[in-house]
Amino acid sequence: MKRKSKKVIEYTFLILLACIFIFPMIWMIASSMKPESSIYVDMGSIQSLLPSLDPSEWFQTYQELFSRFNVFQYIFNSLTYAIVVTLGSIVVNAMAGYAFSKFNFIGKKVLFGLLIALLIVPGETLIITQFTVAHDLGILNTRLAVILPMIANIFFIYLFRNFFNAIPDEIIESVKLDGANYWTIFWKILLPMSKPAIATVGTLSFILSWNDYLWPLMVLTDTEKFPLQVAITNINSTPPVFTNQVMAILTISTIPLIIVYIVAQKYLLQGLGGSGTGIK
Amino acid sequence: MKNINARENIAAYSFLLPALILLGLFLLVPALIAIYYAFTDYYLLTPDNRQFVGLDNFIAIFKDPIFIQSLKNVGLFVVCVIPVQIGSALGLALLINKQRRGNMFFKVAFFAPVVLSLVVISVLWLYLLNPSEGLINVILERVGINPQPFLTSPDQAMYTIVFVSAWQGAGYQMLIFLAGLQNIPSSVYEASKIDGANKWQNFIHITLPLLKPTSILIMITTLIAAFKLIIQPMVMTQGGPMNSTITPVYYIYQTGFTDRLIGYASTMTVVFGILIGIVTIIQSKVSREDDSK
Numbered sequence: 001m002k003r004k005s006k007k008v009i010e011y012t013f014l015i016l017l018a019c020i021f022i023f024p025m026i027w028m029i030a031s032s033m034k035p036e037s038s039i040y041v042d043m044g045s046i047q048s049l050l051p052s053l054d055p056s057e058w059f060q061t062y063q064e065l066f067s068r069f070n071v072f073q074y075i076f077n078s079l080t081y082a083i084v085v086t087l088g089s090i091v092v093n094a095m096a097g098y099a100f101s102k103f104n105f106i107g108k109k110v111l112f113g114l115l116i117a118l119l120i121v122p123g124e125t126l127i128i129t130q131f132t133v134a135h136d137l138g139i140l141n142t143r144l145a146v147i148l149p150m151i152a153n154i155f156f157i158y159l160f161r162n163f164f165n166a167i168p169d170e171i172i173e174s175v176k177l178d179g180a181n182y183w184t185i186f187w188k189i190l191l192p193m194s195k196p197a198i199a200t201v202g203t204l205s206f207i208l209s210w211n212d213y214l215w216p217l218m219v220l221t222d223t224e225k226f227p228l229q230v231a232i233t234n235i236n237s238t239p240p241v242f243t244n245q246v247m248a249i250l251t252i253s254t255i256p257l258i259i260v261y262i263v264a265q266k267y268l269l270q271g272l273g274g275s276g277t278g279i280k
Numbered sequence: 281m282k283n284i285n286a287r288e289n290i291a292a293y294s295f296l297l298p299a300l301i302l303l304g305l306f307l308l309v310p311a312l313i314a315i316y317y318a319f320t321d322y323y324l325l326t327p328d329n330r331q332f333v334g335l336d337n338f339i340a341i342f343k344d345p346i347f348i349q350s351l352k353n354v355g356l357f358v359v360c361v362i363p364v365q366i367g368s369a370l371g372l373a374l375l376i377n378k379q380r381r382g383n384m385f386f387k388v389a390f391f392a393p394v395v396l397s398l399v400v401i402s403v404l405w406l407y408l409l410n411p412s413e414g415l416i417n418v419i420l421e422r423v424g425i426n427p428q429p430f431l432t433s434p435d436q437a438m439y440t441i442v443f444v445s446a447w448q449g450a451g452y453q454m455l456i457f458l459a460g461l462q463n464i465p466s467s468v469y470e471a472s473k474i475d476g477a478n479k480w481q482n483f484i485h486i487t488l489p490l491l492k493p494t495s496i497l498i499m500i501t502t503l504i505a506a507f508k509l510i511i512q513p514m515v516m517t518q519g520g521p522m523n524s525t526i527t528p529v530y531y532i533y534q535t536g537f538t539d540r541l542i543g544y545a546s547t548m549t550v551v552f553g554i555l556i557g558i559v560t561i562i563q564s565k566v567s568r569e570d571d572s573k
């Protein structure tokens with residue numbers, strides 16, 4: 001009996017705790033699926049966490065949102081940025097990792113030391129001079145300006161280098177004897193053997209790019225180039241502001257991430273925890 | 281170094297080239313020119329009038345009450361968010377680190393906020409915390425607690441941002457702690473059971489010490505991220521009320537981007553960047569000493 005009541009208390013506690021973590025998300029989705037007035041009528045009752053009782057109203061908000069704003073364009077922009085950054089990041093950082101792992105070249109140690117030292121430089125504090133560089137390059141208000149700074153990443157280079165280090169040199173030497181050049185070795189031998197590293201870097205790059213806000217906000221002025229994250233604050237400050245429409249754009253911008261987290265869950269931890277003491 | 285030949289050198293540098301160009305353009309060059317601009321009065325709209333002003337900016341920023349306020353604010357944020365977020369993460373990991381029906385549900389629930397971007401959580405909580413009609417105050421009133429001003433009060437705004445940030449980040453670190461917990465072999469606990477240790481003693485003398493490497497890693501990454509706080513105050517409070525949530529990176533953004541005072545903003549970048557750099561080095565030194573023990 002005592003054990004049973006202990007279990008009841010334990011589960012009650014866990015469920016209450018779980019509610020704290022998930023009710024905002026449920027309220028967000030529920031509020032996007034009901035008329036504006038119902039949100040405030042329902043507030044505080046259990047109905048505030050449920051969509052409208054009339055299913056025909058569920059997607060009305062979304063229709064209104066799509067007719068007021070070019071949401072398809074924002075989705076397309078975010079997807080384009082994220083996909084290009086992800087592919088670019090895999091190729092560029094894997095190439096650099098390959099050079100550090102399998103080549104002897106002049107300045108290797110110095111260059112690698114410099115990269116590790118640059119890890120300490122807090123990127124976000126550099127936004128102003130990054131902006132002046134983009135200004136001087138003449139790429140402000142272009143899609144290129146959003147994409148380029150997101151591609152090279154020292155941590156990802158390090159991750160690829162460590163992964164390639166674990167691939168025995170003998171494999172590479174043997175294909176070299178068969179006459180393969182460096183590019184073939186990289187493209188046909190190393191990359192196909194590195195699926196876990198590619199998945200980790202790819203997943204993290206996609207999420208970083210999808211969630212990027214400050215930089216696109218700074219470099220873009222045309223709304224039709226905005227990614228979703230910037231569109232959110234734009235919609236939230238374009239009168240008239242409707243709570244249900246804001247919740248709808250929040251929901252839309254979250255759906256791709258839910259998919260990514262479900263599909264790639266086992267690679268996410270390797271980005272940080274799995275690499276032991278990681279960034280050093 | 282043997283076997284160095286020209287062909288290998290050329291090949292290596294061609295593989296490095298794209299990464300080096302991009303890192304150079306968007307990391308190294310911005311860092312170096314920030315140091316240079318810090319000593320000038322560069323105003324973006326009159327680039328030709330740029331003049332060397334020596335240490336003027338450095339003296340000015342330390343007399344700038346908003347910059348000082350921003351340092352205090354981010355200090356408060358760091359001091360609060362580290363124990364709250366890491367403590368919650370460890371607590372949650374311990375709670376779900378056992379065989380139990382429905383455990384998977386709890387794990388997913390605790391992790392759910394991680395999936396939301398910082399912009400999404402900021403906008404979402406802005407609505408939930410609305411003082412007059414937000415869900416939180418409606419619930420508080422139901423259970424007999426007075427409505428709170430939250431983000432609209434200079435006394436509560438930063439603590440509210442601490443809560444929202446910890447709420448979002450704890451689930452990710454919970455998973456890292458959980459991986460650390462599951463690496464502790466059960467034989468260790470069995471041995472201590474034979475010695476008659478209770479659960480609390482187990483936790484203090486076995487679990488915590490063995491989690492130390494994991495904790496240090498989490499500490500360093502959280503600390504650095506916390507110092508760079510900008511999106512939550514930018515979206516939720518615009519630095520207010522009464523500058524109570526303005527942070528250094530946000531102030532750098534305002535002076536450099538909104539007001540176009542590149543020189544002045546660069547000075548703050550240099551000073552604050554060095555500050556973060558020092559903290560990072562101290563942190564990783566401490567953790568390395570721990571590793572070698």
